[in-house]
Amino acid sequence: MIPLSVPNLAGNEWKYVKDCLDTNWVSSVGSYVNRMEELSATFCKVSNAIATSNGTAALHISLILSGVEKGDLVILPDITFVAPANVIKYMGADAVLIDIDKDTWQLDTALLARFLHEECLLQDNKCYHKQTKRRVAAVIPVHVLGNMVNMEKLLELAAAYHINVVEDATEALGSTYKGQPAGSFGLFGTLSYNGNKIITTGGGGMILTNDEILGKRAKHLTTQAKADNMEYYHDEVGYNYRLVNILAAMGVAQMEQLEGFVKRKQAITAFYNQELRTLPGFMPQVVTEHVAPNCWLYTAMFERAKELLNFLNANGVQTRPFWVPMNRLPAFKNDYYYNVADVSGVVYNNCLSLPCSTNITDAEAEQVVVNVKKFYA
Ligand SMILES: Cc1ncc(COP(=O)(O)O)c(C=O)c1O
Numbered sequence: 001m002i003p004l005s006v007p008n009l010a011g012n013e014w015k016y017v018k019d020c021l022d023t024n025w026v027s028s029v030g031s032y033v034n035r036m037e038e039l040s041a042t043f044c045k046v047s048n049a050i051a052t053s054n055g056t057a058a059l060h061i062s063l064i065l066s067g068v069e070k071g072d073l074v075i076l077p078d079i080t081f082v083a084p085a086n087v088i089k090y091m092g093a094d095a096v097l098i099d100i101d102k103d104t105w106q107l108d109t110a111l112l113a114r115f116l117h118e119e120c121l122l123q124d125n126k127c128y129h130k131q132t133k134r135r136v137a138a139v140i141p142v143h144v145l146g147n148m149v150n151m152e153k154l155l156e157l158a159a160a161y162h163i164n165v166v167e168d169a170t171e172a173l174g175s176t177y178k179g180q181p182a183g184s185f186g187l188f189g190t191l192s193y194n195g196n197k198i199i200t201t202g203g204g205g206m207i208l209t210n211d212e213i214l215g216k217r218a219k220h221l222t223t224q225a226k227a228d229n230m231e232y233y234h235d236e237v238g239y240n241y242r243l244v245n246i247l248a249a250m251g252v253a254q255m256e257q258l259e260g261f262v263k264r265k266q267a268i269t270a271f272y273n274q275e276l277r278t279l280p281g282f283m284p285q286v287v288t289e290h291v292a293p294n295c296w297l298y299t300a301m302f303e304r305a306k307e308l309l310n311f312l313n314a315n316g317v318q319t320r321p322f323w324v325p326m327n328r329l330p331a332f333k334n335d336y337y338y339n340v341a342d343v344s345g346v347v348y349n350n351c352l353s354l355p356c357s358t359n360i361t362d363a364e365a366e367q368v369v370v371n372v373k374k375f376y377a
Contacts, residue, residue, distance in 0.1 A: 004356070050206065063090075094335050188208065201248065225237065265294055
């Protein structure tokens, strides 16, 4: 089976993990955690990076520190991996699910503008949804598949309506918008290093922010809110959300290879786009203007996509469907789905993801193409 997207551990992973074991620094503090934070801050061009146990934890802390409260509304694209939607619920808030753009498959900023202009109002510098009188506290632009949301438009709307931006850059580490790295635009940006991401620590995440005070607060909350160096005095409810040194060691080794990984992903995408372009119903994701994408997970529309998915999986090519839109999941079906034409439903029905690990060989990528063509033949 040619796998969909698996880790590529060809660098210093063994060496750095062994160093942790040899020196007994395996737990929640250590030099690799510090190094991983420094490397991430530098790469993403932010002043603070706080390593977390996973990307969901990074989102959770970011929403807490963005001031989201019980009963608030938080804006999210209808197509995303489920984690940010879950985190909205952890806060006792609900989502406003904005449909996606039909070409880029990112949160549709024109639709967002319409929602804010027509259905919301500003009162005492806070944004309220007119019909429900609930505060719209935050927006989570998720950079889906490594492409990016139109950040200029999104930031302009968020500023006009006093809505905090928590940028879920999990899938877009290494992508840029107008040359600026994903994750560095919002009040917070978040990353994940789970097994299928462009770099992995097995499990892990990162909070990014340019706000010094919030950066310190994030570190405090992720380390059980311990307020004294010696005494076990905790000044608020805290969380055990830190990345451990042994995983950060993997992360440091992965960061050393990130630029090469991005190049490889881009090359795989260019290859598939070229080879598959004449197939029935084929439509690749259109890159948002001004974006240089990391091409994290190759996904495209095809005619009879669900049949093709089954055919490829039965023929040694691991293939996966796109995420079920949030409005169709039991936990979010009562949240407000703001759409005109249910684009997310159309994209979901017609998309699938193809193998694109950074260590896929050219022969394997060729084999994927041969099998897709065989299906249509
Ligand atoms: C967009 C997005 N946000 C958040 C997450 C959650 O990250 P984690 O699995 O590290 O909790 C993922 C993937 O796992 C994701 O794709």
